[in-house]
Every structure is written in structure tokens, then in C-alpha cells.
Amino acid sequence: MPATSANLGPAYDCAGLALSCWDTLDVAVTDGGLVVEVSGEGAGELPTDESHLVVQAFRAACAELGWTPSGLRLTAHNGIPQGRGMGSSAAAVTAGVLAAWSLCPDVTAVDDVAVLRLLSELEGHPDNVAPCLLGGATLSWTTQTGARAARLAVDPRITPVLFVPGTTLSTHLARGLLPATVPHADAAHAAGRSALLVHALTRDPSLLLEGTEDRLHQPQRAVAMPDSAALLARLRTDGHAAVVSGAGPCVLALAVLGPDEHPGDPASAAEVRELAAAVPDGWACLPLRVDHDGAVVTPLGRDHGAVSSESPGTHR
Numbered sequence: 117m118p119a120t121s122a123n124l125g126p127a128y129d130c131a132g133l134a135l136s137c138w139d140t141l142d143v144a145v146t147d148g149g150l151v152v153e154v155s156g157e158g159a160g161e162l163p164t165d166e167s168h169l170v171v172q173a174f175r176a177a178c179a180e181l182g183w184t185p186s187g188l189r190l191t192a193h194n195g196i197p198q199g200r201g202m203g204s205s206a207a208a209v210t211a212g213v214l215a216a217w218s219l220c221p222d223v224t225a226v227d228d229v230a231v232l233r234l235l236s237e238l239e240g241h242p243d244n245v246a247p248c249l250l251g252g253a254t255l256s257w258t259t260q261t262g263a264r265a266a267r268l269a270v271d272p273r274i275t276p277v278l279f280v281p282g283t284t285l286s287t288h289l290a291r292g293l294l295p296a297t298v299p300h301a302d303a304a305h306a307a308g309r310s311a312l313l314v315h316a317l318t319r320d321p322s323l324l325l326e327g328t329e330d331r332l333h334q335p336q337r338a339v340a341m342p343d344s345a346a347l348l349a350r351l352r353t354d355g356h357a358a359v360v361s362g363a364g365p366c367v368l369a370l371a372v373l374g375p376d377e378h379p380g381d382p383a384s385a386a387e388v389r390e391l392a393a394a395v396p397d398g399w400a401c402l403p404l405r406v407d408h409d410g411a412v413v414t415p416l417g418r419d420h421g422a423v424s425s426e427s428p429g430t431h432r
Contacts, residue, residue, distance in 0.1 A: 117138060117139045117140075117141070117196075117207035117208075117210050117211045117248055117411050118134040118135055118136065118137065118138055118203075118207070118247070118248055118251070118407040118409075118410065118411070119134070119135040119136075119137040119138070119195075119196045119202040119203050119204070119207065119407075120132050120133060120134050120135060120202065120203030120206055120207070120244045120247045120248050120362075121133045121135060121201070121202065121203070121276070121278075121359075121361040121362055121366075121368045122201075122203065122243040122244045122247075122361075122362040123243065123330075123333065123359065123360070123362060124253075124313060124317075124328060124359055124368075124370075125309065125313060125327070125328030125329060125330040125334075125359040126305070126306045126309035126310045126313060126327075126328070126329060126330045126331075126332065127255070127306075127310040127313055128306065128330075128332045128333050129241050129243050130243055130255055130256055130257060130310070131243065131253065131254070131255055131256075131310070131313065132203075132243045132244055132246055132247035132248075132253070132254050132256070133247055133252075133253045133254075133270070133276065133368075133406065134247040134248060134250075134251045134252060134253075134254075134406065134407035134408070134409075134410055135202070135276055135278065135404045135405075135406070135407055136404045136405040136406070136407050137195050137196055137202065137278075137402065137404060138195050138196070138207075138407075139156075139157075139192065139193065139194045139195055139196050139204075139207045139208070139211065140192075140193040140195070141170060141190060141191065141192045141193070141211045141215070142189075142190070142191040142416065143170075143174070143188070143189070143190050143191075143211075143215040143219065144188070144189045144416070145185045145186065145187065145188060145219055146186065146187035146188060146189050147186055147187055148186050148187040149187045149188075150165065150166065150171065150187065150188050150189075150190075151188070151189045151190070152164040152165065152168050152170075152171065152190045152192070153190070153191045153192065154168075154192045154194065155191075155192070155193050155194070156192075156193050156194035156195055157194040157195060157196060157197050157198055157204070158194050158198045158204075159194070161198070162192075162194075162198070168190070168208075169205060169208035169209060169212070170190055170192065170208045170209075170211050170212040170215075171188065171190060171212065172209075172212065172238075173208065173209040173210075173211070173212025173213050173216075173235075173238055174188065174190075174212035174213070174215055174216045175212075176212075176213070176234065176238055177212065177213040177215075177216030177217060177234060178216045178220070180216075180230075180234055181216060181217070181220045181222065181223060182222075183216070183220045183221070183222065185219070192211075197280060197366075198284065199284030199285060199286070200280055200281070200284060200285075200361070200364075200365065200366045201285070201287075201360065201361040201362030201363050201364045201365060201366045202278070202280075202361060202362065202366055203244040203247075203248060203362065205239065205244075205287075206235075206239055206244035206245045206248045207248055209235055209238045209239055209245065210235055210245055210248045210249055210411050211411070213231055213234055213235055213238070214226065214231065214249075214411055214413050215413070217231060218413045218415070226413070228249065228250070229264075231249065232245065232246060232249060232262075232263050232264070232265055233261075233262030233263055235249065235263075236256075236258070236262065236263035237262075237263075241256075241258075242256035242257075242258065242263035242264075242265060243256055244362065245263075246263070246265035247410065248410060248411055249265075249410050249411050250265060250267045250410045251267070251407055251408045251409045251410030251411075252267050252268060252269065252270055252406060252407075252408050252410070253267070253268040253270045253317050253318075253406070254266065254267050254268065255268065255314070268314065268317060268318050269318055270317055270318065270406050270408075271317065271318060271319065271320075271321050272373075272379050273321050273372050273373040273379070274317065274321050274324070274370055274371070274372060274373075274406065275370070275371045275372070275373055275379065275382040275385060275387075275388060275403065275404075275405065276368060276369070276370060276371075276403075276404045276405070276406060277368070277369045277370075277371050277382075277388055277391045277392075277401065277402070277403050277404065278361065278366055278367075278368055278369075278401070278402040278404055279347060279366060279367040279368075279369070279395060279396075279399050279400070279401055279402075280366050280399060280400040280401075280402060281343060281344065281365050281366070281396075281398065281399050282398050282399070283341075283343075283365055284365070285340060285341055285363060285364050285365045286363075287362070287363040289340060290337050290340060290363035290364060291363065293336050293337050293339065293340055294332075294333055294336055294337070295336065298331075298332060302331040302332060303332075305329075305331050306330070306331065306332050309326070309327060309328070309329050309330070312326060312327040313327035313328060314327075315327070316328075316357075321370070321372040322372070324357035324370050324372065325352070325355060325356070325357045327357070328357045328358070328359050328370065330359065333360075334348065334359070334360050337360065337363070337364060340364070341360075341364045341365040343365070343396065344360060344364050344365040344366070344367055347367050347394075347396060347399075348360060348367050350394070351367070351369055351391070351394065354390075354394070356369045356371070356387070356390075356391060357369060357370040357371075357372075358370075369391050371385060371387040371388050371391060371403075372387060373385050373387075374386060374387075379405065382403045382404070382405060383403045388403050391403075
């Protein structure tokens with residue numbers, strides 16, 4: 117299950133990007149009981165009972181499918197930092213729902229439309245779960261029948277660089293800082309920049325700096341993450357297309373490779389090296405790639421009722 121970054125600046129609650137940082141989970145139906153093992157990010161902190169988010173999502177999907185497995189064993193190898201705005205909860209619910217869909221004996225194929233609808237209900241919004249499920253960059257929206265999403269083909273020159281602090285931030289707290297209404301001028305600005313963002317992501321990365329300019333949520337949340345706000349301002353002043361990743365406090369920069377630079381070696385690119393030199397003390401800098409595959413489910417022997425999530429690949 118890939119990490120994701122939502123909003124991407126002005127496209128609040130509707131755009132997201134899948135990143136090459138993953139959680140890998142093995143899920144198996146057993147004769148009875150529940151066993152949860154967690155290693156990597158969140159080990160020793162995340163619950164190992166029914167309150168684990170993957171287990172909750174698995175149970176919700178089972179209820180949707182009308183299936184009650186006798187027991188469950190979950191082994192989670194987490195690579196996505198928790199509470200940093202990298203979509204760790206979206207990866208968890210996606211893993212749980214896809215595991216149920218893949219293991220249910222009455223289901224022959226994963227239905228992306230139904231899965232996205234349920235994921236959005238569990239997560240509360242589709243901006244992270246859509247790219248986690250589908251890969252690449254996605255635009256998502258909600259209709260009367262549930263969440264929908266469209267996948268974008270990201271320009272191969274774009275290289276995500278993530279700045280990860282040692283601190284966390286509650287998404288609930290970050291959302292609570294947003295006003296109930298916004299000025300018409302700010303809404304118009306967001307609409308225009310969001311449209312430009314799509315063009316910059318898919319056709320003309322030279323417009324990413326302008327396409328990622330935001331007035332809707334990042335300035336309002338700065339008080340809760342002053343270090344992130346200061347880094348964001350410095351990077352953008354230096355000409356980098358930087359945004360707060362999701363609700364923060366991670367900062368995402370969208371570097372652009374030069375004509376002689378190769379996507380397979382992003383760390384050697386000139387802009388990526390420049391960004392790495394700007395990392396503050398106590399932060400980590402992660403040159404990543406766009407994950408084009410999204411969530412992956414691999415059967416570990418369906419007769420034994422076990423599946424594994426990994427990447428790259430495809431669950432479809």
C-alpha cells in the first residue's frame with residue numbers, strides 16, 4: 117500500500133499523489149481468534165487488537181460483503197510514518213478492505229468502484245484513498261451514490277521529494293483550524309490554481325510553482341506547524357513547488373528533472389540535490405518516485421485464505 121500526499125496545494129480534499137513508500141501486510145483467515153503483529157513504523161505504538169485500523173476496515177468490508185470469517189491473522193510491515201500527512205490511515209483502510217474483498221469466497225474480482233466508495237466512507241473523504249488504490253495522481257469527488265475518482269498520467273519528469281519532521285500532527289486538529297467559509301476571491305483563486313495544477317502535473321511541469329499556490333488551508337494551519345510553514349515559505353521563495361503534505365506536518369516538493377536526468381535515479385538530479393541541502397535539522401529528506409501502480413494484492417495460496425499487499429504491481 118503506497119503512501120500518499122493529498123491536496124497538492126490548492127486542490128483541497130480532491131487531489132492526491134501516490135508515493136514510493138509502502139506498507140506491506142500479510143492477511144490470512146484462520147480457524148479462530150485474532151492475531152496482529154506490527155513491525156516498522158508504529159511498532160509498539162499501534163494497537164494489536166480489534167481497534168487496529170486494518171482490522172476495523174477488514175471487518176467493515178466483510179459486513180458489506182455479508183461474510184464472517186472464523187479468525188484473522190494480520191502481519192503488518194509498515195514503511196509509512198504515522199501522523200505525518202503521508203496517508204498512513206488511508207493505506208491501512210485500503211489494506212483492510214482489499215484483503216476482505218480478495219479473501220471472501222463469494223467474490224471473484226475486486227470492484228474498484230465499490231471499494232473506493234467504502235474506503236471513502238471509512239476515511240471520511242477520498243483524496244488519499246483514491247491514489248492509494250489507483251496509483252499515480254488522482255482527482256476525486258463525491259456524488260449522491262458515493263466517491264468517484266479519475267487517474268492522471270503524471271509527467272515522468274516530476275520527482276516528489278518529502279521532508280519529514282520528527283513531530284506529528286493530528287488530522288482532526290488540522291481540520292479544526294479551517295474556517296467554515298472562505299472569501300469569494302480565495303475560492304476563485306483555488307479553482308484557477310487547481311485547474312492549472314492538473315495541466316502542470318500532466319503536461320507542463322514548469323508551471324508547478326504557480327499551480328501549487330494555495331490560500332485555502334495552508335496559511336490557516338501554519339499556527340499548528342510553524343516549522344513546516346517556515347520551510348514551505350523558504351522552499352517556495354527559492355522557486356521550488358512545495359506544499360504541505362496532506363494535513364501536515366510533512367512538506368512535499370515536486371522537483372522537475374532536467375533533459376539529461378533519469379527518473380530512475382532521482383537523488384542525483386540537480387533540483388533534488390538542492391532540496392536535500394535545504395533539509396532542516398531534525399528532519400529527514402526522502403527523494404521518492406510517483407507510485408504508478410497503487411494498492412497491490414498477491415494471493416499467498418487462496419486455498420489457505422491468505423493474501424499479501426506489496427508494490428509494485430496491480431490488484432486489478
